[in-house]
Amino acid sequence: MAVELPSSSRVPAFLVLADGSIFKGYSIGVEGYRGGEVVFNTAMTGYQEILTDPSYCRQIVTLTYPHIGNVGVNQEDEESAELFAAGLIVREIPRQLSSWRAQGGLPEYLKARGMIAMAGVDTRRLTRLLREKGAQNGCIWAGEENIPAALEVARTFPGLNGMDLAKVVSCTRPYPWTEGVWHLSGITTRPEARFRVIAYDFGIKRNILRMLVERGCAVQVVPATTPAQDVLSLRPDGVFLSNGPGDPEACTYAIQAVRELLAARVPVFGICLGHQLLALASGGRTLKMKFGHHGANHPVLDQQTGRVLITSQNHGFAVDTQDLPAHLTVTHVSLFDGSVQGLARTDVPAFSFQGHPEACPGPHDAAPLFDRFIALMQESGI
Ligand SMILES: NC(=O)CC[C@H](N)C(=O)O
Numbered sequence: 508m509a510v511e512l513p514s515s516s517r518v519p520a521f522l523v524l525a526d527g528s529i530f531k532g533y534s535i536g537v538e539g540y541r542g543g544e545v546v547f548n549t550a551m552t553g554y555q556e557i558l559t560d561p562s563y564c565r566q567i568v569t570l571t572y573p574h575i576g577n578v579g580v581n582q583e584d585e586e587s588a589e590l591f592a593a594g595l596i597v598r599e600i601p602r603q604l605s606s607w608r609a610q611g612g613l614p615e616y617l618k619a620r621g622m623i624a625m626a627g628v629d630t631r632r633l634t635r636l637l638r639e640k641g642a643q644n645g646c647i648w649a650g651e652e653n654i655p656a657a658l659e660v661a662r663t664f665p666g667l668n669g670m671d672l673a674k675v676v677s678c679t680r681p682y683p684w685t686e687g688v689w690h691l692s693g694i695t696t697r698p699e700a701r702f703r704v705i706a707y708d709f710g711i712k713r714n715i716l717r718m719l720v721e722r723g724c725a726v727q728v729v730p731a732t733t734p735a736q737d738v739l740s741l742r743p744d745g746v747f748l749s750n751g752p753g754d755p756e757a758c759t760y761a762i763q764a765v766r767e768l769l770a771a772r773v774p775v776f777g778i779c780l781g782h783q784l785l786a787l788a789s790g791g792r793t794l795k796m797k798f799g800h801h802g803a804n805h806p807v808l809d810q811q812t813g814r815v816l817i818t819s820q821n822h823g824f825a826v827d828t829q830d831l832p833a834h835l836t837v838t839h840v841s842l843f844d845g846s847v848q849g850l851a852r853t854d855v856p857a858f859s860f861q862g863h864p865e866a867c868p869g870p871h872d873a874a875p876l877f878d879r880f881i882a883l884m885q886e887s888g889i
Pocket residue numbers: 562749750751752753754755778779780781821822823824825
């Protein structure tokens with residue numbers, strides 16, 4: 508049951524889009540304002556994973572599912588140490604939590620972590636607008652109303668095109684991922700490490716690191732700007748390219764590094780931004796999508812097996828299908844719009860996926876792609 512706060516104690520909040528549209532509601536986070544690109548996500552679960560996914564840096568996220576916060580928050584569901592989204596917009600916040608895993612409520616968490624967020628918004632109207640016009644720049648504002656000032660912030664936000672944000676969210680120093688594998692029983696185990704993997708942190712999510720460790724990888728995470736020679740000098744069995752925010756074309760240093768790694772024939776696996784970087788380093792191109800893919804039920808066709816995978820997605824750029832170089836094979840396509848969802852190099856051991864095989868809370872249909880990376884390292888090591 509949702510128990511609403513008395514409206515007199517609510518701080519007003521509003522969203523203004525660059526096209527002048529206004530959405531009013533009330534604050535469920537801290538007071539202040541932020542500009543960003545407004546995107547909608549259709550997932551019914553995983554709001555905490557979304558807020559802490561570094562790929563949402565500079566994006567204001569609206570969730571189409573109307574009740575957000577029902578299961579509260581807990582430490583284990585964070586995909587990184589920070590709340591990276593620029594803002595959160597929901598229809599309704601239930602005041603009563605129902606989960607044995609909850610360690611606290613969402614509004615308290617948003618406030619403690621300095622997030623600007625609002626509820627009471629007609630998220631269906633907002634989503635329809637974004638679908639029709641495409642992702643919009645906007646300003647989320649919590650506190651005393653000042654529409655002209657918010658409109659100015661929305662209109663001066665430069666947009667994500669050309670923005671290199673991987674460098675902004677990446678770790679600044681290399682570190683080993685030391686966490687073991689937890690089990691619901693409360694026991695933590697550490698599978699024997701058989702492969703040395705270097706993971707580029709362009710905005711890496713913790714569940715990726717967990718899935719690599721579960722499969723016998725010892726993982727060293729390195730900053731986004733690490734030169735390929737530094738990575739190769741560690742003689743890794745494989746290199747992982749993480750997800751991350753912003754425009755992939757703007758990450759010129761990473762594109763160069765991936766090119767050198769491919770030339771060295773080290774096994775490479777890329778997810779989302781990592782997939783786009785693999786394409787760019789291989790001579791492909793990327794483009795900005797109208798409103799992107801953000802959800803947890805996107806059907807993707809595996810062209811090799813004919814199987815359909817239900818996948819989690821979060822991207823606003825995509826690999827251009829036009830003029831793909833001959834050494835890139837399209838392994839997966841979106842059944843929503845035919846966009847490229849998976850690539851493999853025909854000449855060197857490298858492949859990538861646009862969606863999220865690590866999706867936590869799922870779906871898990873694409874998880875076997877991690878096993879494919881293990882197999883690739885195994886074959887290459889012989
Ligand atoms: N989740 C991601 O890695 C997103 C990749 C890229 N920033 C995009 O929007 O397409």
